[in-house]
Amino acid sequence: MDNSVILTMRHINMMFPGVKALSNVDFSLKQGEIHALMGENGAGKSTLIKVLTGVHVMDSGEIRMSGIDHPIINHSPEEAQEQGISTVYQEVNLCPNISVSENIFIGRQPITRFGAIRWGEMNKRSKEVLANVGLDKIDVTKPLGDYSVAIQQMVAIARAVDIKCKVLILDEPTSSLDEHEVKKLFSVMNQLKEKGVGIIFVTHFLEQVYEICDSITVLRNGELVGMYEISELPRVQLVAKMLGHDFDDLAEIRNTEKQCSVEDEKNVIVKAVGLSHTGTIQPFDITLCKGEVVGLTGLLGSGRSELARALYGADHADKGTLYFKGKLLKAHVPLDSMKQGMAFLPEDRKAESIISDLSVRENMIIALQAKTGVFKLLPISKQNELTEKFIKALKIKTPSTETLVKQLSGGNQQKVILGRWLITNPDFLILDEPTRGIDVGTKTEIQKLIIKLSQSGMTVMFISSEIDEMLRTVNRLCILRDGKKQGELENNHLDRQEVMAAIAGGK
Incomplete structure (x- = not known):
C-alpha cells in the first residue's frame, strides 16, 4: 500500500434481494486529497459508503487503512469511527434538542471522578474545536437546532475532525446551502486537506466538483467505470461516463x-x-x-x-x-x-412526500385515492394498471410495484412522487x-417531461x-x-x- 494512500477498497461486492448493488468495485483515497464519488442515482455510491462506514457488511472484498497491518471489516458506524472514518450526511445526524457543545462531545464528555459532566471544560473545548472550522462566534450552550443547516453541518464536521478522523465522508453536504455557505464549507475542506485528512465528496453539482476536488471516481450500475485525476477528465466526458454514452x-x-x-x-x-x-x-x-x-x-x-x-x-x-x-x-x-x-411536489421529498415503509404502488396511488375518497377504494387491478403505466412512462427503476419505496435510489424516489401527482391528471x-x-440523466428526463407536459396543455x-x-x-x-x-x-x-x-x- 502506497504510503500516501490512506484507504484502499478492492473487489467490493454487495448483493440485495434481486439487486447486485456493487460488483467488483475498487476505490482508493490519498492523504490530503479531496476525491469526488460520482454516478447517477442507483450507481452504487451510497452502498459503497455504507459498506465503508459499517452500515452494510459487504459480501466479499477487502478494505485496508494506512497504519493497520490487516484488512478491516466495519460492522457498525462506531467501529468505522474507531478506524478513523467519519461521515457527515446531507440530513445532519446530530441531536437538535441538545446544545452544540453536547453534540460535539456526545459519548465522550469530560467527567469528574463522581461521574458529573465538567460543563466548563466541555464548553471551552467545544469553542476551540469550532474555531478550527471558522465558527469561533457560535454560542456552544445553545441548542443545535437554533442554528441553520449550514452551521449544523459545520458542527458535525468539527466533531468528526476532533475525534481524529483520517477519512471524512461528506454526503451531499451542499444541497441545502447558499453560495456563501458553500464557499465557507470549501474553505474548511481545504484546511482539512492541508492537515492530511482524506475527504470523499459525494455530490451532484459538477461545478463544485471541478472547483474543489483533486480526483474523481465514477460508478455506474454498481460497477466501477474508472478513477481519474480532475485535470484529465473534462466535464462532457464525466457526464458521458456517468451515463454510459455521449450526452x-x-x-x-x-x-x-x-x-x-x-x-x-x-x-x-x-x-x-x-x-x-x-x-x-x-x-x-x-x-x-x-x-x-x-x-x-x-x-x-x-x-x-x-x-x-x-x-x-x-x-x-x-x-x-x-x-x-x-x-x-x-x-x-x-x-x-x-x-x-392542482398538484404540488414539495421541496423536502423525505419529510413531506415519501412514505418510506409503503410500496412503490401505494406511494404512487395515494394522492388519487385521497382525491377519489376513502370510501371509494380503487380496485387493486386499477392501482397496478396506473402504477405500471407511470413506472414505464417515467422510466422508474424498481424490481416491482410492491418494492418498498425506501429501497429505491433518490432519483427514482423523486420519479415515484412525480408519478403520484401525474396520476391525478392535474x-x-x-x-x-x-x-x-438527483443525477444528470434523471434531471434531464424531468426537464424534458416538464416541457412535454406543458405542450400537452x-x-x-x-x-x-x-x-x-x-x-x-x-x-x-x-x-x-x-x-x-x-x-x-x-x-x-x-x-x-x-x-x-x-x-x-x-x-
Whole structure:
C-alpha cells in the first residue's frame, strides 16, 4: 500500500434481494486529497459508503487503512469511527434538542471522578474545536437546532475532525446551502486537506466538483467505470461516463417561446391578486396560462417555496384572492386544491412526500385515492394498471410495484412522487426543486417531461436553484427577493447574467 494512500477498497461486492448493488468495485483515497464519488442515482455510491462506514457488511472484498497491518471489516458506524472514518450526511445526524457543545462531545464528555459532566471544560473545548472550522462566534450552550443547516453541518464536521478522523465522508453536504455557505464549507475542506485528512465528496453539482476536488471516481450500475485525476477528465466526458454514452441532451433542451395572453380569460388557469401569508410572503399578483411553464427564482429565503405553498393552500393565505380556471378558489386545506385540479411536489421529498415503509404502488396511488375518497377504494387491478403505466412512462427503476419505496435510489424516489401527482391528471402542477440531489440523466428526463407536459396543455410552476435549468425549461421567470415578488422576465433570449442581476436587485 502506497504510503500516501490512506484507504484502499478492492473487489467490493454487495448483493440485495434481486439487486447486485456493487460488483467488483475498487476505490482508493490519498492523504490530503479531496476525491469526488460520482454516478447517477442507483450507481452504487451510497452502498459503497455504507459498506465503508459499517452500515452494510459487504459480501466479499477487502478494505485496508494506512497504519493497520490487516484488512478491516466495519460492522457498525462506531467501529468505522474507531478506524478513523467519519461521515457527515446531507440530513445532519446530530441531536437538535441538545446544545452544540453536547453534540460535539456526545459519548465522550469530560467527567469528574463522581461521574458529573465538567460543563466548563466541555464548553471551552467545544469553542476551540469550532474555531478550527471558522465558527469561533457560535454560542456552544445553545441548542443545535437554533442554528441553520449550514452551521449544523459545520458542527458535525468539527466533531468528526476532533475525534481524529483520517477519512471524512461528506454526503451531499451542499444541497441545502447558499453560495456563501458553500464557499465557507470549501474553505474548511481545504484546511482539512492541508492537515492530511482524506475527504470523499459525494455530490451532484459538477461545478463544485471541478472547483474543489483533486480526483474523481465514477460508478455506474454498481460497477466501477474508472478513477481519474480532475485535470484529465473534462466535464462532457464525466457526464458521458456517468451515463454510459455521449450526452448532449442538456444543450438541446429549450422550451419554445410562448406568450401568455391574459386578455383571453379562457386561457388563464391561475390568477392571484394580492395573495399573501403573514410572516412568509408579501402580497403578490401572478397569472399563469394554459400550457405555460412559469419559473420562480431568487436566493434561498426569497419566498419561492412560500409563494407556491400559498397558491396550493399548503400555507393558508390570509389576504388576497385566488382564481382557478376562472372561478374563485377558497382552499382551506390542500385536499381542496387537489380536488379542483392542482398538484404540488414539495421541496423536502423525505419529510413531506415519501412514505418510506409503503410500496412503490401505494406511494404512487395515494394522492388519487385521497382525491377519489376513502370510501371509494380503487380496485387493486386499477392501482397496478396506473402504477405500471407511470413506472414505464417515467422510466422508474424498481424490481416491482410492491418494492418498498425506501429501497429505491433518490432519483427514482423523486420519479415515484412525480408519478403520484401525474396520476391525478392535474391542470396545474407545482414542482418545488424536483431535480435537487438527483443525477444528470434523471434531471434531464424531468426537464424534458416538464416541457412535454406543458405542450400537452398542463400549466406548470417550476422552482429551481439552478438558473441554467430554469432558462432551458420555463417561458417566464418571476423574480423574488425577501419574501416579495419583484417582477417578471420573459424567457425569450435571457442569459444567466441578466437573471443574476435581476435577483441581486438590478434592472
